[in-house]
Amino acid sequence: MAGVRIDGLAKRYEAVTAVEGVSLDVRDGEFLVLLGPSGCGKTTTLRMVAGFVAPSAGRVEIGARDVTHEPPYRRNIGLVFQNYALFPHLSVEENVAFGLRRRGVPEAAIRTRVAAALARVKLDGFGARLPRALSGGQQQRVAIARAIVIEPDVLLLDEPLSNLDAQLRHDVRAELRLLQTELGITTIMVTHDQDEAMSVGDRLVVMARGRVQQVGTPADIYRRPRNRFVASFIGRANFFAGRAEAGGFVTASGLRLPAPDLPPGADTLMIRPEAVTLVAQGAEGLPATIETATYLGAGWEVDLRLSTGERLSVVTPAGDRAWQPGQALAARIDPALGVGLHGDV
Amino acid sequence: MTRETIRGRRPGEVLGRLALHAATTVTLAYIVLPLVLVVWLSFMADEIMTVPPEGYSLRWYAVAWGQAQLRDGFLTSLWVALAATALGLLITVPASFALARARFIGREALLQLLMSPLIVPGIVIGASIYVFLVQAEIATGLPLSGSSWGLVVAHLLLTVPWCVRLVTANLVGVNRSVEEAALSLGASPLVTALTVTLPMIWPGLVAAAVFGFVVSFGNIEVSLFLVAPGQITLPIAILQYLQWKIDPTIAAVSVVQIALIGLALVATSRITNLGKVV
Ligand SMILES: Nc1ncnc2c1ncn2[C@@H]1O[C@H](COP(=O)(O)OP(=O)(O)O)[C@@H](O)[C@H]1O
Ligand SMILES: [Mg+2]
Numbered sequence: 203m204a205g206v207r208i209d210g211l212a213k214r215y216e217a218v219t220a221v222e223g224v225s226l227d228v229r230d231g232e233f234l235v236l237l238g239p240s241g242c243g244k245t246t247t248l249r250m251v252a253g254f255v256a257p258s259a260g261r262v263e264i265g266a267r268d269v270t271h272e273p274p275y276r277r278n279i280g281l282v283f284q285n286y287a288l289f290p291h292l293s294v295e296e297n298v299a300f301g302l303r304r305r306g307v308p309e310a311a312i313r314t315r316v317a318a319a320l321a322r323v324k325l326d327g328f329g330a331r332l333p334r335a336l337s338g339g340q341q342q343r344v345a346i347a348r349a350i351v352i353e354p355d356v357l358l359l360d361e362p363l364s365n366l367d368a369q370l371r372h373d374v375r376a377e378l379r380l381l382q383t384e385l386g387i388t389t390i391m392v393t394h395d396q397d398e399a400m401s402v403g404d405r406l407v408v409m410a411r412g413r414v415q416q417v418g419t420p421a422d423i424y425r426r427p428r429n430r431f432v433a434s435f436i437g438r439a440n441f442f443a444g445r446a447e448a449g450g451f452v453t454a455s456g457l458r459l460p461a462p463d464l465p466p467g468a469d470t471l472m473i474r475p476e477a478v479t480l481v482a483q484g485a486e487g488l489p490a491t492i493e494t495a496t497y498l499g500a501g502w503e504v505d506l507r508l509s510t511g512e513r514l515s516v517v518t519p520a521g522d523r524a525w526q527p528g529q530a531l532a533a534r535i536d537p538a539l540g541v542g543l544h545g546d547v
Numbered sequence: 548m549t550r551e552t553i554r555g556r557r558p559g560e561v562l563g564r565l566a567l568h569a570a571t572t573v574t575l576a577y578i579v580l581p582l583v584l585v586v587w588l589s590f591m592a593d594e595i596m597t598v599p600p601e602g603y604s605l606r607w608y609a610v611a612w613g614q615a616q617l618r619d620g621f622l623t624s625l626w627v628a629l630a631a632t633a634l635g636l637l638i639t640v641p642a643s644f645a646l647a648r649a650r651f652i653g654r655e656a657l658l659q660l661l662m663s664p665l666i667v668p669g670i671v672i673g674a675s676i677y678v679f680l681v682q683a684e685i686a687t688g689l690p691l692s693g694s695s696w697g698l699v700v701a702h703l704l705l706t707v708p709w710c711v712r713l714v715t716a717n718l719v720g721v722n723r724s725v726e727e728a729a730l731s732l733g734a735s736p737l738v739t740a741l742t743v744t745l746p747m748i749w750p751g752l753v754a755a756a757v758f759g760f761v762v763s764f765g766n767i768e769v770s771l772f773l774v775a776p777g778q779i780t781l782p783i784a785i786l787q788y789l790q791w792k793i794d795p796t797i798a799a800v801s802v803v804q805i806a807l808i809g810l811a812l813v814a815t816s817r818i819t820n821l822g823k824v825v
Pocket of ligand 2: 244245246
């Protein structure tokens with residue numbers, strides 16, 4: 203097993219720059235998730251690690267080995283695709299055995315390892331079937347078994363759950379995370395789904411326009427997004443334009459919000475919807491009126507208009523209260539949860 | 548939809564359906580009737596076709612097999628078609644991989660080159676190869692122009708375009724990520740082609756072989772200049788036979804040929820979905 207080091211990786215096509223200046227250190231046994239909107243360069247980055255795309259610049263190391271110029275079949279990688287990509291003419295067993303056969307593993311060892319891999323993904327007894335006789339979820343399990351049975355240095359997954367329906371996606375992602383932890387395989391997964399990324403990743407790499415925007419644990423990225431793009435891509439956010447002052451932030455309309463620890467020069471204050479508490483009219487807080495209120499079972503989604511004119515989206519636990527449009531109240535912002543950003547990076 | 552438009556459509560629809568049925572029937576009859584007639588003729592006892600025939604017999608099949616010229620023609624055609632098909636696949640499978648997978652300078656030219664025999668008249672192909680073989684024979688002293696390899700080389704030009712077209716079309720349809728999965732698991736490109744890609748396009752290969760065989764087996768024009776005594780293909784043997792005698796022997800030979808080709812097509816459609824791979 204090994205870590206992966208990506209250094210200054212870039213891929214430029216004639217018309218577009220798909221990836222530019224991507225450097226990452228994936229630790230041994232870590233589950234790293236590349237996250238970003240469609241077209242931001244996630245797949246291209248992953249395919250450069252796999253060896254299917256030749257980088258325009260930069261290096262890829264797996265373990266301590268520089269594999270930048272090695273073809274995919276000499277990189278010892280496990281690869282899982284969105285469309286499963288099983289060998290349609292081979293049985294489930296032979297699909298899983300494929301990589302072991304290429305490595306010249308003795309027949310008896312192949313049998314036991316294939317059986318163990320199929321058991322791991324809960325497919326014992328399916329070995330003799332052809333892929334087309336399996337459901338989508340089962341096919342993706344076979345693809346995972348086929349990729350891990352060779353004990354790859356790194357497991358690479360490109361949107362592995364996107365073709366599964368919602369419930370299955372939820373189950374398979376939990377199994378995937380469990381499996382990865384048990385085996386301790388260094389893993390890089392690509393997804394555009396932030397829930398998926400947050401739920402499985404040790405660390406996330408948020409990408410946009412071919413560049414890395416931020417790297418960090420899910421909590422890091424949610425609580426301290428580095429720029430406006432990250433803040434709005436991961437979860438929901440309210441943004442106030444203005445300027446930082448000693449101990450607070452003054453919005454364009456002159457509203458003064460308490461916010462310690464803002465970086466000097468911050469010109470935007472980001473407030474998460476759940477950092478706001480709703481209290482009765484007249485209590486300490488910012489006077490506001492409800493514009494829309496949506497009941498979501500576990501909580502309420504309430505859109506407010508502050509007396510100073512700004513809008514504020516709030517998520518608040520359900521409790522006994524019912525909220526109605528037109529209702530006047532006060533909004534209390536937790537000063538510790540505001541994040542100051544600068545520039546429109 | 549309003550009542551008027553429904554009423555307005557119906558007579559047209561009925562007429563349209565009738566026209567379609569009529570056209571289908573006429574076309575089918577046009578194709579099938581000669582076949583039926585040939586089969587019928589081959590079983591007639593009379594030497595000259597009379598309707599109704601005086602009786603039925605299998606004697607023309609025996610007569611046909613007794614004609615050394617026809618029997619040898621059949622065997623020559625069989626071997627030439629098999630050899631041209633096998634060599635055609637051997638050449639076109641690697642070429643098709645290059646055409647379907649790689650981007651290189653001259654790709655378009657190579658494709659056109661491999662497809663070009665389709666637009667050159669068969670008689671021109673046959674004559675050119677004949678002239679070439681004669682020149683080569685004069686230059687080298689080897690007996691080239693009378694050998695059946697000349698025929699095989701010429702028939703390669705018949706099978707290659709079919710094989711290129713079918714094999715590339717099938718290769719383009721292969722999901723690339725399946726091949727990439729094989730590469731990621733440690734299979735070199737050659738091993739990937741042999742263990743993953745070829746098995747996946749197997750129906751296309753069978754179809755290419757069958758079409759190549761059928762086109763070669765029935766061809767006259769390309770062979771015309773290249774046959775020599777003892778190296779005569781079946782269609783030319785039939786032509787020569789017809790020049791001095793017309794009796795149901797030829798019908799019997801044709802039935803055998805039709806049956807052979809029919810069998811090949813039926814066998815193909817049993818293992819592959821012809822409509823899908825062609
Ligand atoms: N082979 C290629 N030729 C030209 N442009 C490409 C190629 N592959 C990807 N791109 C472009 O590079 C950008 C990043 O693509 P990709 O890595 O697939 O994004 P993602 O996986 O994040 O959706 C896109 O704008 C895409 O159109
Ligand atoms: Mg992608």
